[in-house]
Amino acid sequence: RQKSEISQDKRRAAENLFKNGERQKSLALYCQAILRSPLTDKNKAIDGGKSLALAFWGRSEVLMSMGEYNLALFDIQTALKESLHNCYKPEAFGRMGICYKAIGELEKAKVAFGVAEKLLQNNEGKLRCLKKYMAKDYKQIQRDSRKVLPTVSGNIHQKYSNASNKICMKQAKGLGTFVAAQEDVKTGDVLVVESPYAACLTPDYFGTHCH
Incomplete structure (x- = not known):
């Protein structure tokens, strides 16, 4: 065709x-x-x-x-x-x-x-x-592209500024380095917050932006 x-x-x-x-x-x-x-x-x-x-x-x-x-x-x-x-x-x-x-x-x-x-x-x-x-009056839609990062639950970790003090780093033979809880962690708690390493286009913008 x-x-x-x-x-x-x-x-x-x-x-x-x-x-x-x-x-x-x-x-x-x-x-x-x-x-x-x-x-x-x-x-x-x-x-x-x-x-x-x-x-x-x-x-x-x-x-x-x-x-x-x-x-x-x-x-x-x-x-x-x-x-x-x-x-x-x-x-x-x-x-x-x-x-x-x-x-x-x-x-x-x-x-x-x-x-x-x-x-x-x-x-x-x-x-x-x-x-x-x-x-008639018309108004351009305003999109706020800024994303506010959430704050971590509890206090900020003394060593890792983007992590909660509810977690800590541990090492164990056969396991290597891993994250463990050092306080009670509830469902929905924010433990680590970082800006994304990569991003993708959300479906709302598929028709108007390249990806």
Whole structure:
């Protein structure tokens, strides 16, 4: 099968998932659609050669619904750069206005909304709809990436600053060096706290970040 066919299938599946409220799954499929898309205009028999633009365009809607307006803005701009069909352009500039408003760039939002209004000047119904969106408030989701390490139970070990004094190091013939309890240890006690040696991406970010 051709790349464009696979991309189109992934995109259509993503559209259906989004309509059914399964945003995370939809986002993952849109990402796959982008990865499998051929270069713009390489296969005009499918999607008019705009599979890549349509995949970015679809993903932007999902990201906006999740409050990820900064990421959605990138997708909208990329879709336009990849020659998104003209019929989508009024909505594209409307979405850009919403994204700019959400991230606090009000002057850019005003310009984007202005372009959208101009493109819709002969369509009163869509223009009224745009004005409703313009009047709303939007907010970029804030993610706190900082992780606060827990504190150890009991007092801090005199020799090992990241360990609890409830444990100690011992040595025994045939066992070597090992950790042992020197006080009662209850279920849930934190005995050692260290920053991770390595990290992996959590599922919530699979659709938007590399790993």
